[in-house]
Amino acid sequence: MRKQLFDRLATALSRHFGVFLIGGAGLTGIAALVLILFPIRIETRVMDLVPADEPSAQEFNDIVRQYASASQIIVGIKGGDRQQKIAFARALKERAHEATYTDPNGQEQPYVKRVTIGADTDFIAEHGLLLTKKRDLENFDELFADLRLVPLLTAYNDFFEREYIEDSASVTEREKEDRAINGLKGVVRWLEGIELAGRGDQALPEYVDQVTDLLSIGDPYIFSEDDQLMLVMVQPAISFDQMEETMDGVRALRDGVVADILTQPSAGGSSRRFADLNVTMTGMPVLALEEGEVAAEDMGASSLIALVLVLALFVLAFRMWTAPLLAVLNLVLGIFWTTGVVALVFGRLNLLTAMFAVILIGLGIDFAIHLNAAFSTARSEGKDLKGSLLAMFHHAGAGVLTGALTTSAAFFALALTGLDALVELGVTLGVGILLTLLSSMTVLPAMYALHVRVSDRLFKRNPRAPKPVRLTFPVLADLGALIGRRPWLVLIAFLLITAGLGTAMKDAAFQPDMLEIEPPDMPSVVLHREVLERFEIHPDYAMFTEKELDTTRTAVKRLKKNRLVGRVDAITEYVPSVKEQQRRLPLVNKMGDRMRGVITSAAPGTPTEAPPAVQSSVSAAEAEQLLSELERLQMNVQEMGQLAFTSVKKRLKRACDRLTGGEDPRFSRILALKNRLAQSDTLSTAVGTYQRHYLPRLAQKLARMANPTPITVDSLPAKIRERYLSDEGSNLVTIYAAVDLWHEGKTELFLSATKKASDRVTGTAVLVDRLIALIGSKGLMATFLALGTVFIILLIDFRHLGYAVLGMVPLLAGFTWMMGLFVLLGKKFDVINVEAIPLILGIGIDDAVHVLHSIRRQGIGQLPNVLRHTGRALLLTSLTTGIAFGAIAFSAHIGMAGMGQLLVLGVASCFLSSVVLLPALMRIFIKDKPSNEQGGTR
């Protein structure tokens, strides 16, 4: 039947090759039309691999739709000094509206809804005391009993001793560690203001404004503890599921607004205003944009490199130009048609399918190599067009057809796993192989025919004989001879190596950290890592929604107790329960009354003066006490640093060491200040002047914070409500881990803690964990399906159980080599590269099939001959396939690169096992009797 099909095809092609060419052009036109009508999207987020019908994925998408804050962008500002960073942040806030996206109606819309350059300081400045726990309020009451400099510093020292040394065990709590860091930073900056006052510095009023903020509401900006990194939060106006608009908007923000501010000239115009700053962005939308850009770049570059290298090898091997060019054209057609089908069926390329073109180049070129070899040989033997086409199909057609069908069937088997990502991969590659086969069997021979006709006319029926294939690899024939003489020796040696590599497989490790498989230099990934390092906040998070605020409060309280939790972001942080507010109110009123009593005006922004009791010069005794309290502060911070060391609180330890000099007090910022002040002749006046400046501002701010008005959800500012509340009234809770979630089993513990808070928890941490579980189970299923499919096709092809089993042996051995070598190279498996495992089963079987056919046809006694010809063809096709996969192996995306590396190892391993192990086995187990099989060139 196959013979009849090939005969008819050859006849039709020789008579009507134009029809085939027109048919090919027609299919290409249809594919182009499809791509215009249904443009293909590139969705290369790892999250896109999670099945949309997964409950956690549905919950995630619901939250992303309802709460724009769920897809917040983080802008990281580094370099320069603190003031420069703040100035940049302000400029960004002013100009963020310039970042726009194009809506479906073609209208430009602002992408940014809000830029938050600090904590919600306005609200805290108004209600800070009512938001403070009763125990902390009691501390504040003692701390701010007397705002004059020396009494206040004494109270701070008492407070540090009481809170952070005598109750040091509680510093293991995250919030308390944060407060300690901010408190220390604020107090030292406040004390350093004495020198400004002593100098009569013009900047004193602004400085006073900043330090009184630090002492009352804390740092109004989000800075790392060493002020090296500032974070700014950008809330998009659209939800993340509007993917194209989001990508538009992020691009406009990054390449438009941020880039423009960075290139602004300074006031003098001679240099750039923010030349010292380095600004990058991260967050889900930015990661998605950059992943897409890298994937597109990788895809284009890999495909081009693969095409060029494969073409070069083709030219080198066959010493001709036209055939390789036609082969490349044939590949381009196959890829283009496949893209059309993918656009129509799936509408997108995901992280796994993005590289389909390169895989098709590697596999599809083999078809052209075999067909061209047979066609050229027939032409060189003087056959006419029809005869050459007949010879081509009879010699190479069966091998190409069987190989293609086996590979595509193994790929299609992936669709049976039911996991969207694997279904798309299986169908895309399966269809791709079939369409490339179709083009190779119809359009490519038609192009050969056209070429023959044209050259016949040009060279007047004197066809030029093709040159013989240059790459002959005589070592293959020697190998065949060795296997023929010493099959047991070869078998044992091969099996020993295989056993060794199989043993190495037990050290196989899985990389669950998605950041580790992203391109490591991608700015969003770098910033992600810095946020984890400096803020001890892991970018992956869990989130859930709740209806009742009280339930949220209980969950938040419970979550905060867990050391794995770095931050819990919930509306309840801004709305204490009525009972809590009532408990705090007397202390809030007491402090408010006291603060209002020491100033002339409590209204924010209005001028106020220090009471007459605050003198403009302090006594010598007080100045002396100040110096002694500075020494006490040094000791307190040293002790806090020691406790932070034993408690492994790195951020607090760094903060303490920066102030005390750590191991070497000569570098102490506190002692340096003390020494400078001790040498000052005007210390008493400086302290007096300074306290007359800051005291009324601090009292005014504390009075403002002592607002006794009850806080309710309705009284919250809109920007806070929008962040946490949905239209249906649910509130969003987001939980960030404090540790690297993806190491040492922390994911399970973190998710177990979050699931205790809510059984509907979702978020990137949950989805990635689910994806890993799915990839594990479905990947295993895909592997078995591919193996089963390959075995069934071998059974159908050979109609002999023994040959089918023999065909599987080199495949399994090659598979073991691939896995073992990958592990020995120190590589880890991940959710992307693991997909190479079922793929290699479909790809690697081809070599065994061709060797089996060839030995059956020629007889086991002809091993040197089999390996000289079939082995050479297999080496050539393995090289072309390996080159194509090798192009992926150099992708910037670690996951994709790993997939390429695994495939290269797999192709090489399956080639070796097919030309070494399989002939040795057949030499031992098969009688030397050639069958009457007809077949391909290989």
Next chain:
Amino acid sequence: MKSSQLRRTTIICVLAGLLAAPAVMAQSATEILQKVDEVGRAETSRIAFSQQVKTPGGDTRSFKIIGLTGDGGAKGLSEYVSPNQVRGMKILTLNEGDDIWVFFPRTNRTRKIASSARNRRVQGSDFTYDDMASGKLAKHWNGRVAGQEKINGKQCHKLEVTPTPSGPRSYSKAIIWVDTSSYTVPRIEYFDTDGDKIKRLTLEDYRSIAGVQIPHRYAMTNLTDGGHTTMTATKVEVNIKLNARVFTEAALGR
């Protein structure tokens, strides 16, 4: 007595005896814990040990510490020997952990730790001051014998216990496994007030030092966050002569 009557009486007596036997033979949880206290009791001790703390984030800190106990464990003094950053730092616990002082050699100051710290971590480890406060198990826990289980191949009593008023405040319940033959404790699991299992203490490498059973390796694992602390004894002396003044606040700075 007729033979049938005699038979009936005999059966009743045998049954009664069988039913009464376990009550007579079985030990209560308190009795078992008293026995544990007995075999592990040392009036004084001096133990050099190394402590390794692994945080949930995977950071580790190693310390060498010398620990002294007095009054059968009611008093304790730990001194950090290394690393340099904390060398000479001392923690004194009196009254079974009710009173705690810390001495800082760098500033030469002694600080009393708030009594509320009892249920908090000792220097970032996975032990709380409650866990570290030595004392008698029978005094701080009571409960019931829940059965027998094998731990590390050894038959153990499984005791389900709750803290007594003088017991630890960090936990609502614990399960203590006691070796039925040696009366040593290979494992304790602790539960929080929500009833969730939160920590597991394993005690290994028991050696008899001057007739006292001393575990040479403790490991406390926090089951909620993965934190892990191990303490390995390198030199153990028991019932040695210690000056009572060692366990005073005044002696800390010397």
